[in-house]
Amino acid sequence: MIIFTLTRNELYKIFSLVRSYIGIILFTIIVPLILWGYGMGTSHIEAEIESSVSEMFFIEGSPTNGFTAAYFIMNFFWIHIPFLLALVGGDIFAGEQANGTFRVYATRPISRLSIFISKVMATMIYTFIFVFYFGILTLGLGLAWHGVGDMLVFQDGVLILESSDALRRFFIAYSFSFMNMVLVSSIAIFFSTMVRNAVGPVIGTMALFIFILMVSTLPLDVFKSIQPYLFTTYFSNWEQAFYDPIPWADLFRGLGLIVSNIVMFLGIGLIIFRRKDILS
Template structure:
Protein backbone atom coordinates (compact mmCIF):
# COMPACT_ATOMS: atom_id res chain seq x y z
CA UNK A 1 0.00 0.00 0.00
CA UNK A 2 1.42 3.38 -1.01
CA UNK A 3 1.94 6.34 1.32
CA UNK A 4 -0.97 8.20 -0.26
CA UNK A 5 -3.28 5.22 0.15
CA UNK A 6 -2.14 4.72 3.72
CA UNK A 7 -2.97 8.36 4.34
CA UNK A 8 -6.42 7.84 2.87
CA UNK A 9 -7.04 4.93 5.22
CA UNK A 10 -5.77 6.89 8.20
CA UNK A 11 -7.97 9.86 7.35
CA UNK A 12 -10.95 7.55 7.03
CA UNK A 13 -10.63 6.34 10.63
CA UNK A 14 -13.29 8.75 11.76
CA UNK A 15 -17.06 8.55 12.17
CA UNK A 16 -18.64 7.36 8.96
CA UNK A 17 -20.21 10.33 7.15
CA UNK A 18 -20.93 10.04 3.45
CA UNK A 19 -18.20 12.51 2.59
CA UNK A 20 -14.56 12.91 3.57
CA UNK A 21 -12.63 15.91 2.33
CA UNK A 22 -9.33 14.23 3.24
CA UNK A 23 -10.17 11.14 1.21
CA UNK A 24 -11.29 13.32 -1.71
CA UNK A 25 -8.03 15.30 -1.64
CA UNK A 26 -6.05 12.08 -1.60
CA UNK A 27 -7.98 10.73 -4.60
CA UNK A 28 -7.42 13.96 -6.50
CA UNK A 29 -3.68 13.83 -5.84
CA UNK A 30 -3.48 10.19 -6.89
CA UNK A 31 -5.49 10.75 -10.08
CA UNK A 32 -3.76 13.90 -11.30
CA UNK A 33 -0.26 12.60 -10.54
CA UNK A 34 -0.65 9.60 -12.83
CA UNK A 35 1.27 9.82 -16.08
CA UNK A 36 -1.77 8.49 -17.92
CA UNK A 37 -3.91 11.38 -16.66
CA UNK A 38 -1.26 13.95 -17.56
CA UNK A 39 -0.90 12.39 -21.02
CA UNK A 40 -4.67 12.61 -21.59
CA UNK A 41 -4.69 16.27 -20.57
CA UNK A 42 -1.71 16.90 -22.84
CA UNK A 43 -3.52 15.40 -25.83
CA UNK A 44 -6.62 17.48 -25.08
CA UNK A 45 -4.52 20.65 -24.82
CA UNK A 46 -2.87 19.86 -28.16
CA UNK A 47 -6.15 19.69 -30.12
CA UNK A 48 -6.80 23.48 -30.07
CA UNK A 49 -3.17 24.09 -31.01
CA UNK A 50 -3.48 21.86 -34.07
CA UNK A 51 -6.83 23.38 -35.08
CA UNK A 52 -5.53 26.93 -34.66
CA UNK A 53 -2.36 26.28 -36.66
CA UNK A 54 -4.34 24.52 -39.40
CA UNK A 55 -6.74 27.45 -39.72
CA UNK A 56 -3.87 29.93 -39.69
CA UNK A 57 -2.04 28.09 -42.48
CA UNK A 58 -5.25 27.66 -44.48
CA UNK A 59 -6.00 31.38 -44.35
CA UNK A 60 -2.43 32.67 -44.70
CA UNK A 61 -3.03 33.38 -48.39
CA UNK A 62 -5.97 35.62 -47.60
CA UNK A 63 -8.66 33.03 -48.23
CA UNK A 64 -11.29 32.17 -45.64
CA UNK A 65 -12.41 28.89 -44.17
CA UNK A 66 -15.87 28.09 -45.45
CA UNK A 67 -18.18 25.93 -43.38
CA UNK A 68 -21.91 25.61 -43.65
CA UNK A 69 -24.51 25.84 -40.93
CA UNK A 70 -24.27 27.56 -37.60
CA UNK A 71 -23.61 24.90 -35.00
CA UNK A 72 -20.69 23.00 -33.56
CA UNK A 73 -17.66 22.83 -35.84
CA UNK A 74 -19.18 25.53 -38.08
CA UNK A 75 -17.69 27.99 -35.56
CA UNK A 76 -14.44 27.35 -37.41
CA UNK A 77 -15.49 29.79 -40.13
CA UNK A 78 -15.35 32.63 -37.58
CA UNK A 79 -11.94 31.91 -36.03
CA UNK A 80 -10.02 34.20 -38.37
CA UNK A 81 -12.29 37.09 -37.37
CA UNK A 82 -12.11 36.44 -33.65
CA UNK A 83 -9.80 34.02 -31.83
CA UNK A 84 -12.45 33.44 -29.15
CA UNK A 85 -14.29 31.24 -31.63
CA UNK A 86 -11.40 28.78 -31.36
CA UNK A 87 -12.69 27.95 -27.88
CA UNK A 88 -16.09 26.97 -29.27
CA UNK A 89 -14.54 25.08 -32.18
CA UNK A 90 -12.11 23.16 -29.97
CA UNK A 91 -14.87 22.11 -27.57
CA UNK A 92 -17.05 21.03 -30.49
CA UNK A 93 -14.13 19.07 -31.97
CA UNK A 94 -13.19 17.28 -28.73
CA UNK A 95 -16.65 16.64 -27.28
CA UNK A 96 -17.81 13.85 -29.61
CA UNK A 97 -14.80 11.61 -28.87
CA UNK A 98 -11.62 12.97 -27.25
CA UNK A 99 -13.17 14.39 -24.08
CA UNK A 100 -15.54 11.47 -23.36
CA UNK A 101 -12.76 8.98 -24.20
CA UNK A 102 -10.56 10.61 -21.57
CA UNK A 103 -13.44 10.52 -19.08
CA UNK A 104 -14.08 6.87 -19.94
CA UNK A 105 -10.45 5.98 -19.21
CA UNK A 106 -10.43 7.71 -15.82
CA UNK A 107 -13.91 6.49 -14.80
CA UNK A 108 -13.32 2.94 -16.01
CA UNK A 109 -10.14 2.71 -13.94
CA UNK A 110 -11.68 4.21 -10.78
CA UNK A 111 -12.66 0.96 -9.03
CA UNK A 112 -11.32 -1.73 -11.36
CA UNK A 113 -7.86 -0.19 -11.33
CA UNK A 114 -7.72 -0.33 -7.53
CA UNK A 115 -8.86 -3.95 -7.58
CA UNK A 116 -6.30 -4.84 -10.24
CA UNK A 117 -3.50 -3.18 -8.26
CA UNK A 118 -4.53 -4.95 -5.05
CA UNK A 119 -5.23 -1.68 -3.19
CA UNK A 120 -9.04 -1.73 -3.09
CA UNK A 121 -9.27 -3.88 0.03
CA UNK A 122 -6.87 -1.56 1.85
CA UNK A 123 -9.09 1.41 1.07
CA UNK A 124 -11.96 -0.52 2.67
CA UNK A 125 -10.05 -1.73 5.75
CA UNK A 126 -10.92 1.38 7.72
CA UNK A 127 -14.59 2.11 8.46
CA UNK A 128 -14.74 4.46 5.48
CA UNK A 129 -17.59 2.55 3.95
CA UNK A 130 -18.10 1.52 0.35
CA UNK A 131 -20.69 4.23 -0.26
CA UNK A 132 -18.30 6.98 0.79
CA UNK A 133 -15.48 5.53 -1.31
CA UNK A 134 -17.75 5.27 -4.35
CA UNK A 135 -18.99 8.85 -3.91
CA UNK A 136 -15.39 10.04 -3.59
CA UNK A 137 -14.38 8.19 -6.74
CA UNK A 138 -17.29 9.71 -8.65
CA UNK A 139 -16.51 13.20 -7.37
CA UNK A 140 -12.92 12.70 -8.53
CA UNK A 141 -14.08 11.69 -12.01
CA UNK A 142 -16.38 14.73 -12.15
CA UNK A 143 -13.44 16.92 -11.13
CA UNK A 144 -11.48 15.45 -14.02
CA UNK A 145 -14.42 16.27 -16.34
CA UNK A 146 -14.18 19.91 -15.32
CA UNK A 147 -10.39 20.09 -15.47
CA UNK A 148 -10.23 18.37 -18.87
CA UNK A 149 -12.83 20.73 -20.33
CA UNK A 150 -11.09 23.80 -18.93
CA UNK A 151 -7.75 22.57 -20.30
CA UNK A 152 -9.27 22.52 -23.80
CA UNK A 153 -10.89 25.93 -23.32
CA UNK A 154 -7.81 27.64 -21.87
CA UNK A 155 -5.53 26.14 -24.50
CA UNK A 156 -7.90 27.30 -27.25
CA UNK A 157 -8.19 30.80 -25.77
CA UNK A 158 -4.41 31.11 -25.53
CA UNK A 159 -3.81 29.92 -29.09
CA UNK A 160 -6.69 32.05 -30.39
CA UNK A 161 -5.23 35.15 -28.74
CA UNK A 162 -1.78 34.45 -30.17
CA UNK A 163 -2.81 33.69 -33.75
CA UNK A 164 -5.98 35.70 -34.34
CA UNK A 165 -7.52 39.04 -33.33
CA UNK A 166 -9.81 39.34 -30.32
CA UNK A 167 -12.71 41.68 -29.82
CA UNK A 168 -16.48 41.95 -30.14
CA UNK A 169 -18.05 38.92 -31.73
CA UNK A 170 -21.13 38.07 -33.75
CA UNK A 171 -23.55 35.49 -32.36
CA UNK A 172 -25.22 32.80 -34.44
CA UNK A 173 -28.29 35.03 -34.48
CA UNK A 174 -26.29 37.83 -36.12
CA UNK A 175 -26.22 40.21 -33.15
CA UNK A 176 -23.00 41.74 -31.79
CA UNK A 177 -21.86 41.24 -28.20
CA UNK A 178 -18.82 42.61 -26.39
CA UNK A 179 -15.66 40.63 -25.79
CA UNK A 180 -16.32 40.45 -22.03
CA UNK A 181 -19.77 38.96 -22.60
CA UNK A 182 -18.32 36.59 -25.20
CA UNK A 183 -15.70 35.47 -22.71
CA UNK A 184 -18.44 34.89 -20.14
CA UNK A 185 -20.37 32.79 -22.62
CA UNK A 186 -17.22 30.80 -23.40
CA UNK A 187 -16.86 29.99 -19.70
CA UNK A 188 -20.53 29.03 -19.48
CA UNK A 189 -20.15 26.81 -22.54
CA UNK A 190 -17.15 25.08 -20.94
CA UNK A 191 -19.20 24.42 -17.80
CA UNK A 192 -22.08 23.04 -19.88
CA UNK A 193 -19.68 20.77 -21.78
CA UNK A 194 -18.26 19.49 -18.48
CA UNK A 195 -21.80 18.87 -17.21
CA UNK A 196 -22.57 17.01 -20.44
CA UNK A 197 -20.03 14.36 -19.40
CA UNK A 198 -21.72 13.58 -16.07
CA UNK A 199 -23.73 10.70 -17.54
CA UNK A 200 -20.68 9.25 -19.26
CA UNK A 201 -18.78 9.40 -15.96
CA UNK A 202 -21.53 7.49 -14.15
CA UNK A 203 -21.64 4.85 -16.89
CA UNK A 204 -17.87 4.40 -16.71
CA UNK A 205 -17.97 4.10 -12.92
CA UNK A 206 -20.66 1.43 -13.16
CA UNK A 207 -18.60 -0.55 -15.68
CA UNK A 208 -15.62 -0.20 -13.34
CA UNK A 209 -17.52 -2.03 -10.59
CA UNK A 210 -18.21 -5.01 -12.85
CA UNK A 211 -14.62 -6.18 -13.30
CA UNK A 212 -11.26 -6.32 -11.57
CA UNK A 213 -9.40 -5.39 -14.74
CA UNK A 214 -8.81 -1.70 -15.25
CA UNK A 215 -7.95 -2.20 -18.92
CA UNK A 216 -11.15 -4.17 -19.53
CA UNK A 217 -13.24 -1.50 -17.81
CA UNK A 218 -11.62 1.31 -19.80
CA UNK A 219 -11.97 -0.57 -23.09
CA UNK A 220 -15.62 -1.41 -22.40
CA UNK A 221 -16.49 2.17 -21.50
CA UNK A 222 -14.81 3.58 -24.60
CA UNK A 223 -16.42 0.84 -26.68
CA UNK A 224 -19.86 1.80 -25.38
CA UNK A 225 -19.11 5.42 -26.25
CA UNK A 226 -18.23 4.53 -29.84
CA UNK A 227 -21.29 2.29 -30.16
CA UNK A 228 -23.66 4.99 -28.92
CA UNK A 229 -22.08 7.54 -31.26
CA UNK A 230 -22.64 5.21 -34.22
CA UNK A 231 -26.23 4.42 -33.24
CA UNK A 232 -26.93 8.14 -32.86
CA UNK A 233 -26.16 8.58 -36.57
CA UNK A 234 -28.55 5.91 -37.88
CA UNK A 235 -31.77 7.58 -39.14
CA UNK A 236 -33.88 4.48 -38.49
CA UNK A 237 -33.24 4.86 -34.75
CA UNK A 238 -34.53 8.43 -34.52
CA UNK A 239 -37.22 7.40 -32.02
CA UNK A 240 -34.71 6.31 -29.37
CA UNK A 241 -31.82 8.66 -30.19
CA UNK A 242 -33.05 11.46 -27.87
CA UNK A 243 -32.38 9.06 -24.98
CA UNK A 244 -28.71 8.52 -25.87
CA UNK A 245 -26.44 10.38 -23.47
CA UNK A 246 -24.55 11.99 -26.36
CA UNK A 247 -27.56 13.13 -28.40
CA UNK A 248 -27.68 16.73 -27.12
CA UNK A 249 -23.98 17.25 -26.53
CA UNK A 250 -23.60 19.93 -29.20
CA UNK A 251 -26.57 21.87 -27.88
CA UNK A 252 -24.04 24.15 -26.18
CA UNK A 253 -23.97 26.05 -29.50
CA UNK A 254 -27.37 27.49 -28.51
CA UNK A 255 -25.57 29.56 -25.88
CA UNK A 256 -24.17 31.57 -28.78
CA UNK A 257 -27.63 32.61 -29.91
CA UNK A 258 -29.32 35.85 -28.91
CA UNK A 259 -31.60 35.17 -27.18
CA UNK A 260 -30.29 31.83 -25.93
CA UNK A 261 -32.27 28.73 -26.93
CA UNK A 262 -32.68 26.76 -23.71
CA UNK A 263 -34.82 23.80 -24.81
CA UNK A 264 -32.07 21.40 -25.94
CA UNK A 265 -29.71 22.63 -23.23
CA UNK A 266 -32.26 21.73 -20.55
CA UNK A 267 -32.93 18.37 -22.22
CA UNK A 268 -29.20 17.65 -22.26
CA UNK A 269 -28.68 18.49 -18.58
CA UNK A 270 -31.80 16.56 -17.58
CA UNK A 271 -30.63 13.53 -19.55
CA UNK A 272 -27.20 13.66 -17.91
CA UNK A 273 -28.84 13.82 -14.48
CA UNK A 274 -30.97 10.79 -15.38
CA UNK A 275 -27.94 8.78 -16.51
CA UNK A 276 -26.06 9.81 -13.38
CA UNK A 277 -28.95 8.67 -11.18
CA UNK A 278 -29.51 5.35 -12.97
CA UNK A 279 -25.91 4.25 -13.44
CA UNK A 280 -24.80 5.80 -10.16
CA UNK A 281 -27.42 3.71 -8.37
CA UNK A 282 -26.40 0.64 -10.36
CA UNK A 283 -22.75 1.22 -9.44
CA UNK A 284 -23.69 1.58 -5.75
CA UNK A 285 -25.80 -1.60 -5.81
CA UNK A 286 -23.01 -3.56 -7.49
CA UNK A 287 -20.15 -2.19 -5.40
CA UNK A 288 -21.86 -2.58 -2.02
CA UNK A 289 -22.62 -6.24 -2.83
CA UNK A 290 -19.26 -6.98 -4.46
CA UNK A 291 -16.92 -9.53 -2.90
CA UNK A 292 -13.67 -7.57 -2.73
CA UNK A 293 -10.74 -9.99 -2.89
CA UNK A 294 -8.03 -7.59 -4.09
Protein backbone atom coordinates in the same frame (compact mmCIF):
# COMPACT_ATOMS: atom_id res chain seq x y z
CA MET B 1 -14.97 15.24 7.45
CA ILE B 2 -14.07 11.77 6.23
CA ILE B 3 -15.42 12.34 2.69
CA PHE B 4 -13.01 15.22 2.13
CA THR B 5 -10.10 13.22 3.53
CA LEU B 6 -10.94 10.30 1.27
CA THR B 7 -11.44 12.60 -1.73
CA ARG B 8 -8.04 14.14 -1.05
CA ASN B 9 -6.55 10.64 -1.04
CA GLU B 10 -8.29 9.80 -4.30
CA LEU B 11 -7.02 12.97 -5.97
CA TYR B 12 -3.55 12.14 -4.68
CA LYS B 13 -3.81 8.72 -6.31
CA ILE B 14 -5.19 10.09 -9.59
CA PHE B 15 -2.48 12.71 -9.97
CA SER B 16 0.29 10.27 -9.10
CA LEU B 17 -0.58 8.23 -12.21
CA VAL B 18 1.01 9.04 -15.56
CA ARG B 19 -2.19 8.16 -17.43
CA SER B 20 -3.97 11.08 -15.76
CA TYR B 21 -1.71 13.47 -17.66
CA ILE B 22 -2.02 11.83 -21.09
CA GLY B 23 -5.01 13.94 -22.15
CA ILE B 24 -3.60 17.13 -20.67
CA ILE B 25 -0.24 16.64 -22.41
CA LEU B 26 -1.99 15.68 -25.65
CA PHE B 27 -4.06 18.86 -25.67
CA THR B 28 -1.10 20.98 -24.64
CA ILE B 29 0.58 19.79 -27.84
CA ILE B 30 -2.33 19.53 -30.26
CA VAL B 31 -4.29 22.71 -29.45
CA PRO B 32 -1.36 25.07 -30.23
CA LEU B 33 -0.73 22.99 -33.34
CA ILE B 34 -4.33 23.42 -34.52
CA LEU B 35 -4.24 27.13 -33.67
CA TRP B 36 -1.04 27.47 -35.68
CA GLY B 37 -2.59 25.58 -38.60
CA TYR B 38 -5.74 27.65 -38.22
CA GLY B 39 -3.69 30.82 -38.61
CA MET B 40 -1.85 29.42 -41.63
CA GLY B 41 -4.80 28.09 -43.56
CA THR B 42 -7.81 30.39 -43.11
CA SER B 43 -6.86 33.32 -45.33
CA HIS B 44 -9.04 32.13 -48.19
CA ILE B 45 -11.97 31.36 -45.83
CA GLU B 46 -11.56 34.81 -44.33
CA ALA B 47 -11.60 36.45 -47.77
CA GLU B 48 -14.65 34.45 -48.81
CA ILE B 49 -16.60 35.33 -45.65
CA GLU B 50 -15.68 38.98 -45.92
CA SER B 51 -16.75 39.18 -49.55
CA SER B 52 -20.09 37.46 -48.87
CA VAL B 53 -21.18 39.20 -45.67
CA SER B 54 -19.27 42.47 -45.51
CA GLU B 55 -21.78 44.19 -47.73
CA MET B 56 -24.58 43.35 -45.23
CA PHE B 57 -22.67 43.46 -41.91
CA PHE B 58 -19.80 45.29 -40.34
CA ILE B 59 -17.50 42.67 -38.80
CA GLU B 60 -15.38 43.92 -35.93
CA GLY B 61 -11.85 42.47 -36.10
CA SER B 62 -10.85 39.43 -38.13
CA PRO B 63 -13.70 36.94 -38.74
CA THR B 64 -11.27 34.10 -38.02
CA ASN B 65 -10.34 35.39 -34.58
CA GLY B 66 -9.65 33.60 -31.27
CA PHE B 67 -13.34 33.09 -30.45
CA THR B 68 -14.05 31.44 -33.79
CA ALA B 69 -10.91 29.31 -33.40
CA ALA B 70 -12.00 28.15 -29.94
CA TYR B 71 -15.47 27.33 -31.29
CA PHE B 72 -13.88 25.40 -34.15
CA ILE B 73 -11.72 23.35 -31.76
CA MET B 74 -14.66 22.65 -29.45
CA ASN B 75 -16.58 21.17 -32.38
CA PHE B 76 -13.65 19.04 -33.29
CA PHE B 77 -12.85 17.50 -29.88
CA TRP B 78 -16.12 16.73 -28.15
CA ILE B 79 -15.90 13.10 -29.26
CA HIS B 80 -12.23 12.65 -28.31
CA ILE B 81 -12.34 14.00 -24.77
CA PRO B 82 -14.61 11.15 -23.53
CA PHE B 83 -11.95 8.59 -24.42
CA LEU B 84 -9.31 10.45 -22.39
CA LEU B 85 -11.65 10.88 -19.43
CA ALA B 86 -12.55 7.19 -19.50
CA LEU B 87 -8.87 6.39 -18.88
CA VAL B 88 -9.19 7.87 -15.40
CA GLY B 89 -12.83 7.07 -14.57
CA GLY B 90 -12.40 3.49 -15.76
CA ASP B 91 -9.42 2.96 -13.51
CA ILE B 92 -10.85 4.43 -10.34
CA PHE B 93 -12.35 1.17 -8.98
CA ALA B 94 -11.07 -1.48 -11.38
CA GLY B 95 -7.46 -0.31 -11.03
CA GLU B 96 -7.58 -0.82 -7.26
CA GLN B 97 -9.12 -4.25 -7.75
CA ALA B 98 -6.45 -5.21 -10.27
CA ASN B 99 -3.58 -3.96 -8.09
CA GLY B 100 -4.97 -5.51 -4.91
CA THR B 101 -4.92 -2.18 -3.08
CA PHE B 102 -8.61 -2.44 -2.17
CA ARG B 103 -7.62 -5.18 0.30
CA VAL B 104 -5.64 -2.56 2.18
CA TYR B 105 -7.94 0.41 1.66
CA ALA B 106 -11.38 -1.14 2.18
CA THR B 107 -10.49 -2.81 5.48
CA ARG B 108 -10.36 0.63 7.13
CA PRO B 109 -13.33 1.60 9.32
CA ILE B 110 -15.00 3.49 6.50
CA SER B 111 -18.23 2.70 4.70
CA ARG B 112 -18.38 1.57 1.10
CA LEU B 113 -20.67 4.57 0.50
CA SER B 114 -17.91 6.95 1.67
CA ILE B 115 -15.36 5.26 -0.58
CA PHE B 116 -17.76 5.46 -3.51
CA ILE B 117 -18.65 9.12 -2.96
CA SER B 118 -14.99 10.11 -2.59
CA LYS B 119 -14.01 8.30 -5.78
CA VAL B 120 -16.88 9.89 -7.69
CA MET B 121 -16.00 13.34 -6.33
CA ALA B 122 -12.33 12.93 -7.23
CA THR B 123 -13.22 11.76 -10.76
CA MET B 124 -15.54 14.72 -11.21
CA ILE B 125 -12.89 17.15 -9.95
CA TYR B 126 -10.47 15.64 -12.46
CA THR B 127 -13.15 15.98 -15.18
CA PHE B 128 -13.64 19.62 -14.22
CA ILE B 129 -9.90 20.31 -14.28
CA PHE B 130 -9.65 18.63 -17.68
CA VAL B 131 -12.54 20.60 -19.23
CA PHE B 132 -11.38 23.81 -17.55
CA TYR B 133 -7.84 23.33 -18.85
CA PHE B 134 -9.18 22.58 -22.34
CA GLY B 135 -11.28 25.75 -22.18
CA ILE B 136 -8.45 27.94 -20.91
CA LEU B 137 -6.08 26.51 -23.46
CA THR B 138 -8.35 26.87 -26.51
CA LEU B 139 -9.87 30.20 -25.57
CA GLY B 140 -6.87 31.77 -23.87
CA LEU B 141 -4.35 30.68 -26.45
CA GLY B 142 -6.80 31.30 -29.30
CA LEU B 143 -7.41 34.89 -28.21
CA ALA B 144 -3.73 35.52 -27.53
CA TRP B 145 -2.79 34.15 -30.93
CA HIS B 146 -5.65 35.27 -33.20
CA GLY B 147 -7.03 38.24 -31.31
CA VAL B 148 -10.54 39.32 -30.31
CA GLY B 149 -13.33 39.94 -32.77
CA ASP B 150 -16.92 39.20 -33.61
CA MET B 151 -17.54 35.51 -33.62
CA LEU B 152 -18.72 33.55 -36.61
CA VAL B 153 -20.98 30.58 -35.94
CA PHE B 154 -21.92 28.28 -38.77
CA GLN B 155 -25.44 27.23 -37.91
CA ASP B 156 -27.95 27.06 -40.78
CA GLY B 157 -25.88 29.76 -42.45
CA VAL B 158 -23.48 32.16 -40.80
CA LEU B 159 -24.38 33.79 -37.49
CA ILE B 160 -22.29 36.71 -36.27
CA LEU B 161 -22.10 37.15 -32.51
CA GLU B 162 -20.72 40.29 -30.92
CA SER B 163 -17.33 39.89 -29.31
CA SER B 164 -18.61 41.44 -26.08
CA ASP B 165 -21.09 38.54 -25.71
CA ALA B 166 -18.75 35.75 -26.75
CA LEU B 167 -17.18 35.01 -23.34
CA ARG B 168 -20.59 34.61 -21.68
CA ARG B 169 -21.62 32.16 -24.39
CA PHE B 170 -18.39 30.19 -24.04
CA PHE B 171 -18.98 29.97 -20.30
CA ILE B 172 -22.46 28.52 -20.94
CA ALA B 173 -21.11 26.16 -23.63
CA TYR B 174 -18.31 24.87 -21.39
CA SER B 175 -20.69 24.43 -18.46
CA PHE B 176 -23.01 22.21 -20.50
CA SER B 177 -20.03 20.39 -22.03
CA PHE B 178 -18.76 19.75 -18.53
CA MET B 179 -22.02 18.04 -17.60
CA ASN B 180 -21.75 15.88 -20.73
CA MET B 181 -18.25 14.88 -19.68
CA VAL B 182 -19.48 14.16 -16.14
CA LEU B 183 -21.84 11.67 -17.75
CA VAL B 184 -18.93 10.06 -19.64
CA SER B 185 -16.98 9.78 -16.37
CA SER B 186 -20.07 8.33 -14.66
CA ILE B 187 -20.36 5.63 -17.33
CA ALA B 188 -16.66 4.84 -16.90
CA ILE B 189 -17.14 4.62 -13.10
CA PHE B 190 -20.15 2.34 -13.61
CA PHE B 191 -18.10 -0.06 -15.74
CA SER B 192 -15.19 0.28 -13.31
CA THR B 193 -17.28 -1.08 -10.42
CA MET B 194 -18.10 -4.18 -12.44
CA VAL B 195 -14.72 -5.50 -13.52
CA ARG B 196 -11.22 -6.11 -12.13
CA ASN B 197 -9.08 -4.64 -14.89
CA ALA B 198 -8.76 -1.06 -16.02
CA VAL B 199 -8.92 -1.77 -19.76
CA GLY B 200 -12.46 -3.19 -19.71
CA PRO B 201 -14.14 -0.02 -18.42
CA VAL B 202 -12.38 2.18 -20.99
CA ILE B 203 -13.44 -0.10 -23.85
CA GLY B 204 -16.90 -0.54 -22.33
CA THR B 205 -17.44 3.20 -22.00
CA MET B 206 -16.34 3.95 -25.53
CA ALA B 207 -18.29 1.01 -26.99
CA LEU B 208 -21.47 2.15 -25.25
CA PHE B 209 -20.81 5.76 -26.23
CA ILE B 210 -20.21 4.93 -29.91
CA PHE B 211 -23.17 2.54 -30.06
CA ILE B 212 -25.63 5.05 -28.59
CA LEU B 213 -24.11 7.83 -30.70
CA MET B 214 -24.74 5.80 -33.83
CA VAL B 215 -28.33 5.06 -32.86
CA SER B 216 -28.95 8.70 -32.00
CA THR B 217 -27.55 10.05 -35.27
CA LEU B 218 -28.68 7.46 -37.82
CA PRO B 219 -31.52 8.99 -39.85
CA LEU B 220 -33.63 5.84 -39.76
CA ASP B 221 -37.33 5.88 -38.85
CA VAL B 222 -36.93 2.84 -36.61
CA PHE B 223 -34.65 4.81 -34.24
CA LYS B 224 -36.53 8.12 -34.40
CA SER B 225 -38.87 7.34 -31.49
CA ILE B 226 -36.05 6.47 -29.07
CA GLN B 227 -33.58 9.18 -30.11
CA PRO B 228 -35.02 11.84 -27.75
CA TYR B 229 -34.25 9.50 -24.82
CA LEU B 230 -30.62 8.81 -25.73
CA PHE B 231 -28.01 10.92 -23.99
CA THR B 232 -25.83 11.26 -27.09
CA THR B 233 -28.67 13.14 -28.77
CA TYR B 234 -27.85 15.98 -26.37
CA PHE B 235 -24.09 15.72 -26.46
CA SER B 236 -23.76 18.61 -28.85
CA ASN B 237 -26.29 20.70 -26.92
CA TRP B 238 -23.49 23.09 -25.95
CA GLU B 239 -23.67 24.45 -29.51
CA GLN B 240 -27.01 25.97 -28.57
CA ALA B 241 -25.13 28.43 -26.35
CA PHE B 242 -24.11 30.11 -29.61
CA TYR B 243 -27.64 30.36 -31.07
CA ASP B 244 -29.43 33.65 -31.08
CA PRO B 245 -31.46 33.71 -28.95
CA ILE B 246 -30.20 30.88 -26.73
CA PRO B 247 -32.90 28.16 -26.59
CA TRP B 248 -32.78 27.74 -22.81
CA ALA B 249 -35.74 25.36 -22.69
CA ASP B 250 -34.03 22.96 -25.11
CA LEU B 251 -30.73 23.30 -23.29
CA PHE B 252 -32.26 22.42 -19.92
CA ARG B 253 -34.38 19.61 -21.36
CA GLY B 254 -31.16 18.06 -22.65
CA LEU B 255 -29.45 18.73 -19.34
CA GLY B 256 -32.29 16.99 -17.52
CA LEU B 257 -31.72 13.82 -19.54
CA ILE B 258 -27.94 14.03 -19.06
CA VAL B 259 -28.36 14.44 -15.27
CA SER B 260 -30.86 11.57 -15.06
CA ASN B 261 -28.34 9.35 -16.89
CA ILE B 262 -25.59 10.43 -14.50
CA VAL B 263 -27.82 9.52 -11.53
CA MET B 264 -28.72 6.19 -13.13
CA PHE B 265 -25.14 5.11 -13.93
CA LEU B 266 -23.76 6.22 -10.57
CA GLY B 267 -26.73 4.69 -8.72
CA ILE B 268 -26.22 1.29 -10.34
CA GLY B 269 -22.46 1.63 -9.79
CA LEU B 270 -23.05 2.28 -6.09
CA ILE B 271 -25.32 -0.76 -5.74
CA ILE B 272 -22.73 -2.97 -7.47
CA PHE B 273 -19.86 -1.61 -5.37
CA ARG B 274 -21.69 -1.96 -2.05
CA ARG B 275 -22.48 -5.60 -2.80
CA LYS B 276 -19.12 -6.41 -4.32
CA ASP B 277 -17.00 -9.14 -2.79
CA ILE B 278 -13.35 -8.10 -2.75
CA LEU B 279 -11.69 -11.44 -3.20
CA SER B 280 -8.25 -10.85 -4.67
